Amino acid sequence: MKKSLLIFYVLLAYALMEMFWWGLVIVRLKPDRMSMLMGEGAVFLFLLCVGGYFIHKSIKKEDKMHEQQQNFLLSVTHELKSPLAAIKLSLQTIIKRDLDKQKQNELLGNSLKDIERLDDMVENMLLATRIENRSYSYPKEEFDLSELVLRITDRLQIHSCGCEQIIKTHIERGIPVFADKFALSSVVTNLVENAVKYSGPCAEVYVELTRKDGHTVLKVADKGPGIPDNEKMLIFDKFYRVGNENVRKTKGTGLGLFIVKEVVQSHDADIIVKDNAPQGAIFEVTFS
Template identity: 35%
Template sequence: MLMAKLLDEKVEIATELGADRDYIAVIQAEEISRQMMVGTEGVFFLVLVLVGAWIIYRALVINERLKFAQQNFLMGVTHELKTPLASMKIYLDTLKSEKIPNEKKLEIIPRLKNDVDRLEQLVENILEAGRFEKSGYKVHKELFDIVQLINYSADTLKDHSLKQELVITKHGLPPELLFYGDRYALKRAIESILENSLKYSDKDRIEVDLTFEHDDKNISLTIADNGIGLEKKDTSMIFERFYRVGQVINQSKPGTGLGLFLAKEIIKAHGGDISAQSDGLGCGVQFTIQLKVMKHNENNIVS
């Protein structure tokens, strides 16, 4: 409205001064062109402001998320260190006591070993996460039996299950399958997922299904449990560094948010993929690992 009024005033002044129609038409064209330019510049400036505001907002969100992740990590590490150290101290004091029967002392040794293994895994996870951030993960490949590795990892999980009944059902595992990759890294990745099933369960009986499928080009390992499950928004976030579901301060489950992150990086370093799926809280979680089969020739390995 304001622009139209200004144009009318210019035309009126030109008419009063006796300008002919051609001159008035030129004035109108120039004014319309100027108004369009001003309008375009205004829109461009508005878009620029909105884009800048969005970038600042995203930076603030990322910064807050990073601060939250760091807080989660520090609280998680503190909890992970204090809990096994406290129980180890109790176990060692018990073992020193002459009043405790030897049979009871023998029962304590596996629990003490579990706490030592837990501390060792924590330190190793932190060191590995630092290496990934610095230079990425470098695989040390060799030819090994991946079926044997999966069976060993499942048996290790049973050894860690001291308080709950654990039932692991295996489907489709062949007697043997040679795979070219980093044996110890893949063992860590698979065990991290299996331990997740053990850790995040509120049931006295934990059920884990391992389903193995393969052809000439691909290997698929699905690990499904009957644990507490996940909300849909968490199924992709759980593979981020330091991410843990919910507030750490409200969590009774141990962890630092590094296990699944390391598992993802290891699988990616092998050219594979890992994903999680859940029908919601209380419905368990299904992890799927996809790997490419590497064929072994006499002198080299080809995909």
Template identity: 25%
Template sequence: MDGIWPAVVAALLGLAVGFLLRGFLPARARREAPASPDGGGVSKDTRQLLRALRSSVLLLDAGGSVLQANPSAYSYGLVRADRVVPAAVNELIAKVRADGQAHERELILPRGPLSGAGEIIFQLRVMPLSEGRVLVVADDQTAARRLDQVRRDFVANVSHELKTPVGALALLSETLADAADDPEAVRRFTAQMKRESRRLTALVQEIIDLSRLQEPDALVDSELVALDDVVAEAADRVRVEAESRRITVAVGGQDGLHVFGDADLLTTAVRNLLDNALRHSDPLSRVSVGVARDGDKVRIAVVDQGEGLSPEQQQRVFERFYRGDPARARRTGGTGLGLSIVKHVAADHGGEAEVWSKPGAGSTFTLVLPLADPPTTSSSIDPTATTGAATQP
């Protein structure tokens, strides 16, 4: 926000100079001056300046009509039919007119007239000008505030998630020492300690993976990666887990596709998608992974037959530590970082992660990446089709 104020001050000085010149020019000269296309005496330079600003900027006349507003103000719905729309903004403007002082306030406004349209956080500054005019500057702070919240949540969740298995291990070790003469209790507590140790190991490894992805040189040594090898290795890593859950993992799709990137990171991403699918699938069900070319992109889709996700869960499923069903995550050992890692891997490779889901109908998570091979023809192959060999438990 600090960066826009020199430009705003320059605009205000331009307006002031214009008003002074109007006062000294003879009446006849003013009558002969060409009228502004937008009315209200707004100069061309001022209009161009307002259009160039990233902030949403509005210039109002003494009657509250909008003399000039840049495209951003219209796109956010602050202006309609030359009037300021949000009631909260109009209230702040009225306060500025009443006391003649500039006011700054944070406002949370709806994104649109429909319910459930979401909200925008604006840092709003309203300043009085001469001749009853008012300047309104609004900066969208939604993304910055969300990033701050995500960071705070990440720190809090890491602390909590690490404390849980560490505390459990400490408690179990004390209990085990007290039950040294009871072989059955020793076996039971030892099994619990193994589960907590695996959970702690997985959590630490995923935090390390996530930290690595946030380094600016994560993909400095990109190479040509065969997706056949990536998918085969990822399926092999989850084979034991699939057999223990009595779930079939089927691998299929197109062969011979390549991308540029890091083979280990891509294998981790596909394995995380398979891990997620296994955790949300019932015994004797099927998890499929398919690879398909889509023009100049390649799609790696993992399909499960689980409980599915609601629209609200789909919006947050790639967030760090987000778990739609915390109770199920505790039972299955999920850390809430796997899908976040998938999203980061996709972004670092110039791609994206997608999800399709419907409650009761399972989910399809897709890793979309730029194809290394030059495109020739668009593929019509369904990425969810998995007609290849299956890993049968």
């Protein structure tokens, strides 16, 4: 991309020099046409600058997209290798060592969680591709959203901090919705996983599902570093991730919030991002 920009600048400079050169030649041959040349030259220069600006902007955008895709591939590779390595280690431990039943069940349980994590990531990539290609139809049905949120939060619950639960919930029972169950499962999963991922070790994540003024409201709050105001809308772009790619420590592919935004919009719902006090972010989805 840098080579393309260099070629573009060289061609632009060449075009400008040619314009001024031929303008001087014509003025020398026909001085009486100088005013006409000045007017036409100004229009041509304006159009050339406008065209150059948009071409430059397009090349930079393509360069940024290429960089994001490269980071996406690196992130996916890392995201795939980590759970696969953990599953392999657990199975090798079970095979090579004479473990008691409890320890075997613990290792198998951890392996199942890693498999679910891989499954979620693959489903995310497939869903994002189908959404972008406009080939996903969002088949809708009536179901209990409360049960869905409870099931997902229970599956994503982390018990590595003693007996204390990481995900705190306040979920009103029996809230029905007419929606795409699979797509909304992806929305809830992505929001909760992001909250857990960006919060500190053993930091509390809060998930709330309520009915307010005739609307169903899903709220996911974390105590992570928060999101700067100038990035609150950018985070829903495909492959976009908060912070500098070179120093970022959190895992992710940059697809989760893109899927969340697309699914929410397809259900005529709204999503807003707010600051959490004293730190962190709150994602609030409102269904009509």
